[in-house]
Amino acid sequence: MAKARRKAGSPPGDEAPRPKTSNRKATAAAAADDGTFGLADGRVRAVVDAVLPVIDGGRFAVKSIAGRPFAVTAHCFTDSHDKLRVLLQWQGPDASGAGEVQMQAQPNDVWNGEFTPPTPGRYRYTVVAWVDGFETWRSELTRREDRADITVALEVGSRLIEEAGARASGSDKIILEDWAAQLRGADGEDAARKALALDPARAAIAGRYADRSLATMQSLDLIVDRERAQFSSWYEMFPRSAAAEPKRHGTFRDVEARLPYVAQMGFDVLYFPPIHPIGRVNRKGRNNSLKADPDDVGSPWAIGSAEGGHKAILHELGTLADFRNLVSAAQELGIEIALDIAFQCAPDHPYVSQHPDWFRRRPDGSVQYAENPPKRYQDIYPFDFETRDWRALWNELKSVVAFWIEQGVKILRVDNPHTKSFAFWEWLIGEIKRDHPDVIFLAEAFTRPKVMHRLAKLGFSQSYTYFTWRDSKYDLTQYFTELAHGPGRHYFRPNVWPNTPDILPETLQTGLRAMYAVRLVLAATLAANFGVYGPAFELMESKPREQGSEEYLDSEKYQLRHWALDRPDSLSSLIARMNRIRRENSALKSNESLSFCRLDNDQLIAYVKTDAASGNVILTVVNLDPHAAQSGWVDLDIEELNFPADKPYQVHDLLSDQRYIWRGRRNYVLLDPQRAPAHVFRLRRRVRSEKDFDYYM
Numbered sequence: 001m002a003k004a005r006r007k008a009g010s011p012p013g014d015e016a017p018r019p020k021t022s023n024r025k026a027t028a029a030a031a032a033d034d035g036t037f038g039l040a041d042g043r044v045r046a047v048v049d050a051v052l053p054v055i056d057g058g059r060f061a062v063k064s065i066a067g068r069p070f071a072v073t074a075h076c077f078t079d080s081h082d083k084l085r086v087l088l089q090w091q092g093p094d095a096s097g098a099g100e101v102q103m104q105a106q107p108n109d110v111w112n113g114e115f116t117p118p119t120p121g122r123y124r125y126t127v128v129a130w131v132d133g134f135e136t137w138r139s140e141l142t143r144r145e146d147r148a149d150i151t152v153a154l155e156v157g158s159r160l161i162e163e164a165g166a167r168a169s170g171s172d173k174i175i176l177e178d179w180a181a182q183l184r185g186a187d188g189e190d191a192a193r194k195a196l197a198l199d200p201a202r203a204a205i206a207g208r209y210a211d212r213s214l215a216t217m218q219s220l221d222l223i224v225d226r227e228r229a230q231f232s233s234w235y236e237m238f239p240r241s242a243a244a245e246p247k248r249h250g251t252f253r254d255v256e257a258r259l260p261y262v263a264q265m266g267f268d269v270l271y272f273p274p275i276h277p278i279g280r281v282n283r284k285g286r287n288n289s290l291k292a293d294p295d296d297v298g299s300p301w302a303i304g305s306a307e308g309g310h311k312a313i314l315h316e317l318g319t320l321a322d323f324r325n326l327v328s329a330a331q332e333l334g335i336e337i338a339l340d341i342a343f344q345c346a347p348d349h350p351y352v353s354q355h356p357d358w359f360r361r362r363p364d365g366s367v368q369y370a371e372n373p374p375k376r377y378q379d380i381y382p383f384d385f386e387t388r389d390w391r392a393l394w395n396e397l398k399s400v401v402a403f404w405i406e407q408g409v410k411i412l413r414v415d416n417p418h419t420k421s422f423a424f425w426e427w428l429i430g431e432i433k434r435d436h437p438d439v440i441f442l443a444e445a446f447t448r449p450k451v452m453h454r455l456a457k458l459g460f461s462q463s464y465t466y467f468t469w470r471d472s473k474y475d476l477t478q479y480f481t482e483l484a485h486g487p488g489r490h491y492f493r494p495n496v497w498p499n500t501p502d503i504l505p506e507t508l509q510t511g512l513r514a515m516y517a518v519r520l521v522l523a524a525t526l527a528a529n530f531g532v533y534g535p536a537f538e539l540m541e542s543k544p545r546e547q548g549s550e551e552y553l554d555s556e557k558y559q560l561r562h563w564a565l566d567r568p569d570s571l572s573s574l575i576a577r578m579n580r581i582r583r584e585n586s587a588l589k590s591n592e593s594l595s596f597c598r599l600d601n602d603q604l605i606a607y608v609k610t611d612a613a614s615g616n617v618i619l620t621v622v623n624l625d626p627h628a629a630q631s632g633w634v635d636l637d638i639e640e641l642n643f644p645a646d647k648p649y650q651v652h653d654l655l656s657d658q659r660y661i662w663r664g665r666r667n668y669v670l671l672d673p674q675r676a677p678a679h680v681f682r683l684r685r686r687v688r689s690e691k692d693f694d695y696y697m
Helices: 021-032 133-141 147-167 172-185 192-196 201-208 252-264 321-331 351-352 389-406 423-434 449-458 473-485 515-524 570-583
Strands: 045-054 061-067 070-076 084-091 096-100 104-106 111-113 120-133 216-225 232-236 269-272 336-341 371-372 373-378 411-415 439-442 462-464 494-496 529-533 604-613 616-623 630-635 650-655 659-662 666-671 678-684 688-689 693-697
Touching: 045 120, 045 216, 070 084, 070 120, 070 216, 096 111, 120 423, 133 147, 133 192, 133 201, 147 172, 147 201, 172 192, 172 201, 192 515, 252 321, 252 570, 269 411, 321 336, 321 515, 336 389, 371 494, 389 423, 423 449, 439 449, 449 462, 473 515, 473 604, 515 529, 515 570, 515 604, 515 616, 515 678, 604 630, 604 666, 616 630, 616 666, 666 678
Parallel strands: 061 216, 232 269, 232 529, 269 336, 336 411, 411 439, 439 462, 462 494, 494 529
Antiparallel strands: 045 070, 070 111, 084 096, 084 120, 104 111, 120 216, 371 373, 604 616, 616 678, 630 666, 650 659, 650 678, 688 693
């Protein structure tokens, strides 16, 4: 029974029921009826025991970045002492992204190979293994010493080469046929006969036409994203607060005027909360008040009113043409505009009246407002993903995403995805990335670890993290070691934020400049993707709504704010320096090399990132105490870094531009939070002399 195919772009469930027996099981059952013991072909002897990396046995795709080598490990073996041949094949979204490479044997039946996917998209990679009769023959021939054995071996080899020649064409066919004939007629010294048979150039030709009819294989999927999914710096701002003067509602043109400020700080992603009409029914007032005054602007996440819904723009911000102009202007400065996708509705959103079945109702007919404990959103209705009309709901929400992509938006931050259907996200992201493989989805899900990881497996390109609440040396070390080296490293790309409009963590409520600087340096160096909510961050907004709250006092979520961007105490220059350091040092553009150093003071944390290809090495040392100077001895694994144990090397502090000469593993650091709460050292392996700070490399 053939598998029914779903029409592209439609939700699952519209196709005919699938057969209960898979093709593989059906084949095995038919073979058993033929008396072959349930085997498709009992002559297959190669075993592909594992292909790594793999996520949940292949249920979900591994992730990688276009233009970067993707390494594959396979566990392959066979019975007896015959030689195995193992290839790594791949197929991209189009014919240009296909190929194969020979995998290299390592001890204990481990095989390594890699390929570089050229463009974003969904790839399929396959490990193919078979018992190679030709290579087995060559290996055995090297051990033959008896002339009679050599003669027999040459005859066997000539037949194998003839078979390869039959599969070849053109000049290769002629070479192989001629070689087979020479082996049959070979005479003279045994060493010369063996040399003719073992000729590596002609063996390479024969290897291209190996008999793979008894090969076994194992395939996995790979999602390849563009570089910005791996390395990005985000700046979040409310367009409505971008006006140059107080008390005026900001516009997209005001944001356009602020673009040079964002570019000067070095951000490459400018992210907006929802820009749609804001509901008036149950509108929130200042500081999350349940009663709004007539001039209160409400929460942007309460989407929809009589003016329109998710495909409309709040008229105070401007027009769709203004938005497109902003997107273009940002691109000219190397900045991408990211939009918030919040699939929820204000009570007066057009969907509520047009599609009442999309919302869950109480016995009295009213709709239950949204909750994300302990937070309550009386101005928001959640969609009911168990509605009988779920296919229409899914298609409509997909059309929302497609609409904003048409306006030039390729980065989407998704609000609270853990409160929506997992099946929906897997379908939606798959559909969008099939047509637009360069789109990036960021999951804003501050929730339980397994839920966050499931969302990443389903296709989200980046994920929020717990960094906001990790502030001790132990917690930071444990958490980022897990992110960099745990099983989630193949699919969970962390994006770390010191603050958000929803979260003013306790560490920042002190208002201490040193603490803001520390959190910035940690975020920018521990993770390749990071972001800040500004201008609240660079202006060190630190007052909570009340004691014990993580909500800002006079939160921008509920009112217009005017920010004095030219304040002399602003952290904007430090942010600009950190982003420049990130751009200029390839070691900071990924997470997999992160390694923490031993340091004999729990108020100091030190860690290294490296880029083997360029030799770039970055050592970051941070004082976690914003009140007092702290000192200690950093134990650097110089052997692992291939640094000289008995010669000096230079450490260049990229924050202060000072240079120091270090020796050996253990070196002293002193950090005063009032002067310099952190070092970001670039390590250089050689110096001319200890009296001279000039350097090589």
